[in-house]
Amino acid sequence: MSQHRTEANESRRGERGSVLAMSALGMLSVLLAVGLGIDVSRFYLAKTELQNAADAAALAGVSALNSSAVGITEATNRAVQAMNNYDFNQQAVSFPRGNVQFAKNLDGPYVSEASAQTDPKDIRFVKVTTPDSPVGVSFAVSVLGSSKNLKASATAGFSVPINVFCNWIPLSVIDYDIPMVPGETYTIRSGPGNKVSPGNYQILAVSGRGGKDVREGLASGVDLCAEAGATYDVDTKPGVTSGPVRAGINTRFDSYQGGTVNPTDHPPDSNVKENITYAQYRNGSPTQAPTHTAVPGRRIVIIPIVKYAEYDQGRNQVRFNRFGQFFLQSKVGNGNGGDIEAEYINDIVVAGKGGYNPNGGPANNLMATPVLYK
Numbered sequence: 001m002s003q004h005r006t007e008a009n010e011s012r013r014g015e016r017g018s019v020l021a022m023s024a025l026g027m028l029s030v031l032l033a034v035g036l037g038i039d040v041s042r043f044y045l046a047k048t049e050l051q052n053a054a055d056a057a058a059l060a061g062v063s064a065l066n067s068s069a070v071g072i073t074e075a076t077n078r079a080v081q082a083m084n085n086y087d088f089n090q091q092a093v094s095f096p097r098g099n100v101q102f103a104k105n106l107d108g109p110y111v112s113e114a115s116a117q118t119d120p121k122d123i124r125f126v127k128v129t130t131p132d133s134p135v136g137v138s139f140a141v142s143v144l145g146s147s148k149n150l151k152a153s154a155t156a157g158f159s160v161p162i163n164v165f166c167n168w169i170p171l172s173v174i175d176y177d178i179p180m181v182p183g184e185t186y187t188i189r190s191g192p193g194n195k196v197s198p199g200n201y202q203i204l205a206v207s208g209r210g211g212k213d214v215r216e217g218l219a220s221g222v223d224l225c226a227e228a229g230a231t232y233d234v235d236t237k238p239g240v241t242s243g244p245v246r247a248g249i250n251t252r253f254d255s256y257q258g259g260t261v262n263p264t265d266h267p268p269d270s271n272v273k274e275n276i277t278y279a280q281y282r283n284g285s286p287t288q289a290p291t292h293t294a295v296p297g298r299r300i301v302i303i304p305i306v307k308y309a310e311y312d313q314g315r316n317q318v319r320f321n322r323f324g325q326f327f328l329q330s331k332v333g334n335g336n337g338g339d340i341e342a343e344y345i346n347d348i349v350v351a352g353k354g355g356y357n358p359n360g361g362p363a364n365n366l367m368a369t370p371v372l373y374k
Contacts, residue, residue, distance in 0.1 A: 043148060046135045050152035053086040054128045055372055058156035061100060061126035062370040064296065065158070067347045069117040070284040074296060076100045076113045079128050094131065101127045106157060106373055124348075125157035125373070158348065159356070159371040161363035163228065165323045166353035167221035168302040170204040170214060170237070171340070175307050175321055182346030183277070188303055188326065189340040192240055197311040203237035203245070204304070204318075211244035212260075218248025219266040225354070226304070228322040228361040234304075238315050246332040249340060252298045253331040254290035263292035270294040278327035278343050299328040301342070302351055302367070323364055325349050 061079035065071050076097050083095040102116035103109060103125045110127050132149040171188045174196055180186065187194065189202045196202055206222045207213045214237060226234075243258075251261050254268035271281055273288035280286060281299065303326055310318035326342035351367045 043135060043150065046133065047150050047152060049086065050130050050133060050150060051154065053083050054130050054152040054154035055156075056085070057082040057095075057100075057128040058126050058154040059370045059372060061128065062156045062158065063350050065123055065126070066282050066349060067121050067123070068282045068284075069120050070282065072102060072113055072116045072120050072123065075102070075126055079126065083128070083130070096131070099129045099131065101129075103127065106155070125155060127153065127155045129153040154372060155374045156370055156372050158350065158368035160368070161365045162351065162354040162356050162367050162369055163360045163363040164225050164355040164357050165227070165302055165304075165351065165364075165367070166225040166355075167223075167351070168226070168304060168323065170206040170217040170222050171303055172202045172204055172306040172318070173303050173324060173326070174202065174311075175305050177308070180305075180324065180344050182344055183279075185329065185341045185343050186326070187339050188342050189245060194339060196308070198313040199238040200236050200311050200314070200316075201238075201240055203239075203241055205235040205237040205315075209235070209237060211241055214241050215244035215248040215260060218245060219251045219261055221301075226320060226323075227357060228304075228320050234318055234320070236311065236316055236318060242332075245340070246334070249328065250331040252328060254292055254294075255331055267295045267298065268292055269298035270296045271299070274330040276329070278345055278347075281327060282347070300345065300349055301326055301328060303342070322362065323367070325351070325364075325367060 057079040060082035061075040064074040064078050079100045080095055080097060097113055101110035101112060102123045103111065104122045106125055110125075116123050130151045130153070132151050135148050135150055173186050173188050187202070190196060192201075203214055205213070206224055207217050247257060247260050250257070251263070251266040252269050253272045253274065254263070256263060256266075268290040270290070271284070271287045272290045273281075273286050276286060278300075302323055304320040305322050305324050306318045307321050310321075325345045327345055328340075328342050330341075332340060346366060348366050348368060350370055354367065354369050356363065
C-alpha cells in the first residue's frame with residue numbers, strides 16, 4: 001500500500017515540473033499577445049493621425065486651385081502648411097512639396113507642382129502622400145522588429161456643381177434681363193443716385209435689419225445656406241447704410257475704421273491691391289501685401305442675383321434668381337455715395353461652403369466645394 005503511494009507521489013512531482021514549464025510558456029505567450037495588441041493599437045492610432053493630416057492637406061490644397069499657375073503654387077503651400085499643423089506627437093515631420101501632386105481627372109495621371117503649372121487650366125484634383133513615418137515597437141520587437149514605417153495618402157478635388165450656397169454676402173446684383181458677361185463689372189450696391197427702387201440700395205436684411213448686421217454680413221458672409229428660386233423670400237434693407245457697408249467691405253482690403261471690426265475676426269485678403277482685374281489677382285501680379293495676417297480669396301464673394309422686377313418701394317421681399325461669384329475691385333470710399341462694383345468671374349472657383357440638393361434649384365457650373373474622394 002505504502003509502495004503505491006510513494007510511486008503516485010513521485011508521479012505527481014514529475015507532473016508539477018511539466019505544468020510549471022507549460023505555465024511559463026503560456027504566460028510568455030499571453031504577454032507577447034498583449035504586447036502585440038498594444039503595438040498594433042499604436043499603429044492604428046498613428047495611421048489615423050497620418051490619414052487625418054493627409055485628408056486636411058488635400059482639402060486645403062484644393063481650396064486654392066483657380067486655373068492658374070499661381071493657384072498651383074498656393075495649393076502646394078496650403079497643403080504643406082496644413083500638414084505641418086499636425087504635431088505627430090510633437091515630433092518634427094519633414095513634408096516635401098514633391099509629395100503634393102495634381103491631376104485633371106480623379107484617376108490621374110498625377111503630376112508634380114512644376115508640371116501642373118505648365119497647364120493649370122483644368123487641374124481639379126490634389127493628391128497628398130505623407131512621408132514614411134517610423135513608429136517604434138515597444139513590446140513585440142521579436143515579431144515586428146524595432147519599428148514600422150507608416151504613411152497615408154488622400155485625394156481631394158472639386159465637387160459637382162453646387163446649388164446650395166453658403167457664406168454669401170447680403171447684397172444683390174440686379175438682373176435687367178441682359179446676359180451677364182464674364183470679365184465685366186456690375187454694381188452690387190448702389191449709392192443714393194442709383195437706387196434700384198425708392199428706398200432700396202441692393203442691401204438685404206438677411207441676419208437682421210440693423211447696420212451692425214449689414215456690417216458683419218459684408219465682413220464675413222452670412223451664416224445661412226440658400227438656393228436659387230427657393231420657397232423662402234428675403235427682406236430688403238432700405239436705406240443707404242453707407243457706414244456699415246464701408247466698414248464691412250473694407251475689411252477685405254485691410255482697412256479697419258472706427259473700432260467696429262477687427263482683423264482677427266475679419267482678416268484681409270492676401271492681395272489688397274485695388275483697381276486690378278480678377279485675372280491679375282489670380283496670376284498674382286500686381287500685388288500688395290496687407291499689414292495684418294491675411295486669408296487668400298477674401299476678395300472673391302458669392303452674391304445672389306435678383307431680377308429687377310423683384311424690387312418694390314421701401315422694404316419688400318425678393319427672391320433669388322441665381323447666385324454668382326464676383327471679384328471686389330476696390331474698397332468703398334468715404335461719404336454717403338459709392339457704388340460698389342465687382343467683376344463677374346467665369347472660372348471655376350471653390351466656394352468653400354455649399355452643397356448639392358437633387359431636388360433643389362439650378363446648379364452653378366462655375367462653383368464647387370472641396371470634396372475628399374479617397
